Amino acid sequence: MVNHSPLRFKNxxxxxxxxxxxxxxxxxxxxxxxxxxxxxxITGMNNQIVWGMPHVFAxxxxxxxxxxxxxxxxxxxxxxxAYKARAPLAGLLSISMLAGGLTILMLDLGRPDRVIxxxxxxxxxxxxxxxxxxxxxxxxxxxxxxxxMMEKRMKPWSKPAGLLVFVWRFxxxxxxxxxxxxxxxxxxxxxxxxxxxxxxxxxxxxxxVFHIVQSAIYEWNEKLLxxxxxxxxxxxxxxxxxxxxxxxxxxxxxxxxxxxQTEFERFILFNGGVYPxxxxxxxxxxxxxxxxxxxxxPALGKTKCVLYASSxxxxxxxxxxxxFIIGGQAFPLSIFPGYEVTSSFGDxxxxxxxxxxxxxLLGMGGVGIAFLITTIGVRVLDFAPHEIPKSS
Amino acid sequence: xSDTNEQRRQFLKTxxxxxxVAIAPGMLMFDMAHGKTEPVSGKVRWGMLxxxxxxxxxxxxxxxxxxxxxxxxxxxPTDSQWIRKVELKDMRTERxxxxxxxCQHCEEPxxxxxxxxxxxxxxxxxxxxxxxHICIGCRYCxxxxxxxxxxxxxxPLHDQKPDVPRGKGVVESCTMCVQRIDKGLQPxxxxxxxxxxxxxxxxxxxxxxxxKKLRTVASTxxxxxxxxxxxxxxxxx
Numbered sequence: 001m002v003n004h005s006p007l008r009f010k011n012x013x014x015x016x017x018x019x020x021x022x023x024x025x026x027x028x029x030x031x032x033x034x035x036x037x038x039x040x041x042i043t044g045m046n047n048q049i050v051w052g053m054p055h056v057f058a059x060x061x062x063x064x065x066x067x068x069x070x071x072x073x074x075x076x077x078x079x080x081x082a083y084k085a086r087a088p089l090a091g092l093l094s095i096s097m098l099a100g101g102l103t104i105l106m107l108d109l110g111r112p113d114r115v116i117x118x119x120x121x122x123x124x125x126x127x128x129x130x131x132x133x134x135x136x137x138x139x140x141x142x143x144x145x146x147x148x149m150m151e152k153r154m155k156p157w158s159k160p161a162g163l164l165v166f167v168w169r170f171x172x173x174x175x176x177x178x179x180x181x182x183x184x185x186x187x188x189x190x191x192x193x194x195x196x197x198x199x200x201x202x203x204x205x206x207x208x209v210f211h212i213v214q215s216a217i218y219e220w221n222e223k224l225l226x227x228x229x230x231x232x233x234x235x236x237x238x239x240x241x242x243x244x245x246x247x248x249x250x251x252x253x254x255x256x257x258x259x260x261q262t263e264f265e266r267f268i269l270f271n272g273g274v275y276p277x278x279x280x281x282x283x284x285x286x287x288x289x290x291x292x293x294x295x296x297x298p299a300l301g302k303t304k305c306v307l308y309a310s311s312x313x314x315x316x317x318x319x320x321x322x323x324f325i326i327g328g329q330a331f332p333l334s335i336f337p338g339y340e341v342t343s344s345f346g347d348x349x350x351x352x353x354x355x356x357x358x359x360x361l362l363g364m365g366g367v368g369i370a371f372l373i374t375t376i377g378v379r380v381l382d383f384a385p386h387e388i389p390k391s392s
Numbered sequence: 393x394s395d396t397n398e399q400r401r402q403f404l405k406t407x408x409x410x411x412x413v414a415i416a417p418g419m420l421m422f423d424m425a426h427g428k429t430e431p432v433s434g435k436v437r438w439g440m441l442x443x444x445x446x447x448x449x450x451x452x453x454x455x456x457x458x459x460x461x462x463x464x465x466x467x468x469p470t471d472s473q474w475i476r477k478v479e480l481k482d483m484r485t486e487r488x489x490x491x492x493x494x495c496q497h498c499e500e501p502x503x504x505x506x507x508x509x510x511x512x513x514x515x516x517x518x519x520x521x522x523x524x525h526i527c528i529g530c531r532y533c534x535x536x537x538x539x540x541x542x543x544x545x546x547x548p549l550h551d552q553k554p555d556v557p558r559g560k561g562v563v564e565s566c567t568m569c570v571q572r573i574d575k576g577l578q579p580x581x582x583x584x585x586x587x588x589x590x591x592x593x594x595x596x597x598x599x600x601x602x603x604k605k606l607r608t609v610a611s612t613x614x615x616x617x618x619x620x621x622x623x624x625x626x627x628x629x
Contacts, residue, residue, distance in 0.1 A: 039560045041546040046469035050531040050544060110529015110544060110561030117526050121509040128508035128532055184502050184618055185538030333540050335493075335614060336629075340481040343493070344467045345540065347478050352469065 028365010048351035057363030061101030067206020076162025096373035188328025287316010456584030472543035497623035503533035
């Protein structure tokens, strides 16, 4: 008398997951509604820390949406069969994370009701305006790419579409980095290293998110990932984490070299309270050292270790973005170099920021959207990787 | 017959008079509300020269700005401050000074460059403004401004001034009291300064008082290294 067949059980878990994701999205939407009614006063953001937790979540999702396409680029552009089998899943993840990130950014606007204004009034000197084209173009390019992969008749077009996505994601992440690079007077930002740094970070974070989702799908289907594929993918992820760390190190070391920047670096790396703590513990220890140990230590590097490493890399990503976005604004603008400055508007003072529940829920809501699209997508369409028998 | 004519004439006279009395205030108010009807000219560039030598323990400019523009005057990090008094101390010589700080009305304003919708704009006469109807509240201009001149409206507003449109969820900053300039008046801060330390005028007119003074005294643009060519200049920094 077995009432609960494994299939029915799985069905229930699927619906429970969709319901949980839906609840998170609803909580995010409710937060956005409250922010719309009461204004941004209910968030931790203020006139000094103008971008807060929603932007940490949104930028993570947007950067990672581009990075997760590594897998498809390596498959389509560089012709690696192990990666090609995973390209549709990478495409789906990219679209879902982009949708989540953009929803957060849109709902955090002071006037989200004017999103139509943003679509009809373009200031072409603004990198934000360029990004509106880049993000919508990314949706279109990835959708086209998915179509060429999933529709038999379109297969011959899959390589050029993959190439288009490959180029587009570079431009897109460059555009995201430029949002910060173009800020002429912010000591944390105004540097041309940010776009390449964002691109390399996107590689590492995209691989980590891909690993997490892939592990979940394999676990769900009770399949085992080919150890050969697993090894290649985790090694690549490890190398990308090191590359991203290299860029972050170069960014801070060049800053430390400039006398006018040392005070800022001292703040971010040593005496800035929560920011150095999050940087060293959250990013360096949890986001780099531990994952690298889990990936490359000869006794480790198995399925579970790779999953833990991937989760830690995501934690490190959030830590780095928190320090970069919020710590970067908390340090006061240098309006009068050489002077000690005080005023009623926080001149010369470290900005205070305490994330509030509504803005965290809004950010989580964006993650919820990405989760829902991915979960439903994998269930109703054929996105799960199909292993191609090993040739070597 | 002539009596009827007389009555008709009287009626017409009264009607015309009544109509004039009814319409005139409206016309007058329309003129007042719209100020000058000719477009702003690029031949003018409004600016200010602020003499820090006489700027001391006083915040009359700040109060006048708040009153003119209907700001609450609150000082929390979420309140709007279009103008603020900044106290400076030279770290090496310990010399102290104070000055009013507001939107510097740059010729090359970074806020205008980064605004995605074009809501941040520079008028032909050099005044940098925010179009409250197309600002979407993304705050990118606040990130870009080197002078921390902009505020975001964090809460619903009440009792606004009809001449100074503001709104929750959009960004705002010093307008150089554009509503006063268009009526031929000075910005409220310049008028309120008891020491006449804020000299307002047309930077493009060689014989304006401000231009003459700029030719004779040493003046500074704040963060001149950024090359933004600010409309607000300071003496004594």
